[in-house]
Amino acid sequence: MKEINSQKANHVHKNKAKTQHRSVEKKTQHANKPVVKKIKHSNKPAAQKTQQASKPVVRNTQHEKKPVENTAHINSAEEVERPKVRYITIDSEDAGQRIDNFLLRTLKGVPKSHLYRLMRKGEIRVNKKRIKPVYKLAINDELRIAPIRVSEQKDAVSTGLTIVANLEKQILFEDDRLIVINKPSGMAVHGGSGLSFGLIEALRALRPEARMLELVHRLDRDTSGCLLVAKKRSALRNLHEQFRDKNVQKFYHALVKGHWPTKLTRVTEALKKNDLKSGERVVVVDNQQGKESETRFRVLERYRGATLVRAFPVTGRTHQIRVHCQTSGHCIAMDAKYGHEEFDEQMKSKGLKRLFLHAASIEFTHPKTEQRLKIEAPLESSLERLLSKLVKE
DSSP, X not given: OHHHHHHHHHHHHHHHHHHXXXXXXXXXXXXXXXXXXXXXXXXXXXXXXXXXXXXXXXXXXXXXXXXXXXXXXXXXXXXXXXXXXXXXXXXXXXXXXXXXXXXXXXXXXXXXHHHHHHHHTTSEEETTEEOOTTOBOOTTOEEEEOOOOOOOXXXXXXXXXXHHHHXXXXXXXXXXXXXXXXXXXXXXXXXXXXXXXXXXXXXXXXXXXXXXXXXXXXXXXXXXXXXXXXSSHHHHHHHHHHHHTTOOEEEXXXXXXXXXXXXXXXXXXXXXXXXXXXXXXXXXXXXXXXXXXXXXXXXXXXXXXXXXEEEEESSOXXXXXXXHHXXXXXXXXXXXXXXXXXXXXXXXXXXXXSOOEEEEEEEEEOTTTOOEEEEEXXXXXXXXXXXXXXXXX
């Protein structure tokens, strides 16, 4: 009996050891699995739930819970998250646009030349057929996209993590159709020309769940203030139409040199772009070959040696307000391209370090509700401090 019981005990001990070994093996396997966190914003409007409901269907051909045979070989999340075949069903929001534009927006980080090569080779198909880059998507089109490793440009984004975090505080209005943000001075609206990323790339990092974020219009790099960003293609089309029909009104605040005449309420000098040998682009007054331009002005406050004016650009030419101020003899403070050196030195001595041009408000009709909205962006503290140092007349 003792011998039998001993054998049973040994058998039970071995089974228990195997069970413990399998348990440890499962824990080890689980520990090596990358942890993915979803960031949710408490101030996200409820309307976005509807947006997510209409999100294109994306199917993966590989199972997410594929067992890992040897966890010892997994050193990073990149080895687990391999590119997979994607299937996307086109809905009404994406229908009507060229497939190359859709892919550039959907597959962020993939070069345009690479996408064109994939389409030529048939690695990207629509309804199981090869297509050309000019193909226009239709509702219920089924896209098949071969595995593509997308560059996320982590290094570029990490260099601006502080800027990305601060952008949350600069959002003036947001719903499921659009965002109005108070763009900081010194930040380009998008990457390029030696810049790894701009405001739109930072916004996409801030709103990773957003299916689409596209600039409706632009602001110069050194100009701050109201900037419109669309979250749906229908909103983008609607707002572009409003700009074409002059249904959008933008008002700027600018600190200019000298005593701006009260009667000078309208400047209509035609403007022309010139590219210098250095590659720099400047805008000059050219009433023969230039494009028709109009800016309306109103005096807000007078200071000793300077005037705070409100500018309303009727047309939207490049550098329009800056050049119209310059040609009127009243350059904007700290304008490196069209400014006045002596005036800039005076303002610099009082603490001004940036162009004093601010998109103070924007007025438009909401694409969905059709209500008229006016969004205002406050002056940044550095500009307020400068004005407090100037002597009023």
